[in-house]
Amino acid sequence: MASTLMELVFPDAQGLADLGTFVGRARAADQDGAVRLQADGTTLAAYVGVLPGSGLMGDGAVLGLRTMPLAEATTLDTTVALAAVGDRVARTSGVRLPVPAMTVAVPWSAVAPPRAGWERVGTVAVEDLVEAARQGIAEIAQGAPADAGAQAVTALRRQVWGRSTTTVPPVRTGGAFAAYVLGFVPEGTAATVWAHGRWTRLSTPAGHVLMR
Template identity: 40%
Template sequence: MSGSTVLLPDLCTLRDLRTFVSRARVADPEGVVRLIGHGAVLAVLASPLHGSGAPTVLGMRAATLTRPSRVDATVPMAAMEALLVDPCSDHEGPIGLAVPADEITDVAWAGITPPRSGWELLGTVSRETLLRVARAGEAEVAAAVSPGTAPHEVQRLRARVWGRSLTDDPPGLPAGIAFAAHVLGFVTDPDTDADGPEATAHRTGAWSRLTTTRGHILARTGSLI
């Protein structure tokens, strides 16, 4: 079954998407990305955290397309990285990205689509808070896991650590949002990047969202798997 082709505006956009996919693959080496093309925008989603009681947390990076396209495909990250290779070094102008046909149907998180509208602004979350929670959680998981730890125990630990509340104000955001923002590079250290993006928190229904200039982190309470 054939796929379709979307037209990225330039090499910078292609490299930006490749960086996003590469970072997401660190958190989920055997994972997938979902590509949703609607009009002149391509949304690329990955899930650094999901399953076994953990909140379902998605990272989303959007790219403007040169021409409108309609695409909805779920692709293995390894295959996506291979597609996002640079063309010849002197290339200028738009770049065609061949999107394989969607043949993956057994990834639960890829079957849900976050809301586009209805978001209520809750407030802001400082970069210091996001990094502190992310690093503390990563250290807690690393300290408790050894080569002999059973996979279900690791999943249970991750669910407990990343299912905690991120902050009291605004309330209701899972700590997994901080983990995803950190691993995907959506939040930077104020000590080395004084002008880095701040984050705003939003909610609609069962969904929470953290937004920076680098992308969106979306979380849905409760596991889908």
């Protein structure tokens, strides 16, 4: 029977630490960001927003997804602040994580990526993703001086992360950035590229990046 408690129970302390690491990396990309925690059984899916989208359909949004096993069957779907989860992980020494009761509303959580029906497009070396991410970071740093206004910085970020990489197949540079900052680029591996309608997914052994 699925647990209805607002608590996640991991098989071991390492499982809880993995969630803490993922949340910490997501906070490096968005200090005030959120995480959507979904579970229906013994698998937790944790979604984070790396780059915001625009409009009702969230076009341009880039999400990170990491799945991890749970020790107890749980039914949960809540979106909470990254900071709240990070604080609870830091204070927890066992395998049980109390889920924050206070939820937050973020546009990207309203449009759920598909779970099935993906079509494999090809593969991209993670080294190419890392290079694209680093070039984009450098371009934004050089093009956005300290006195640049918020609108100018936002426009530059949208321009840089919205373009495609030179890889075959090409992917959005913002997806490379998300894979890089979330630690989804284990050395010597490749990212599999998948497509589903308006969505593109990069998958590596460490996690998934979803682009709309």
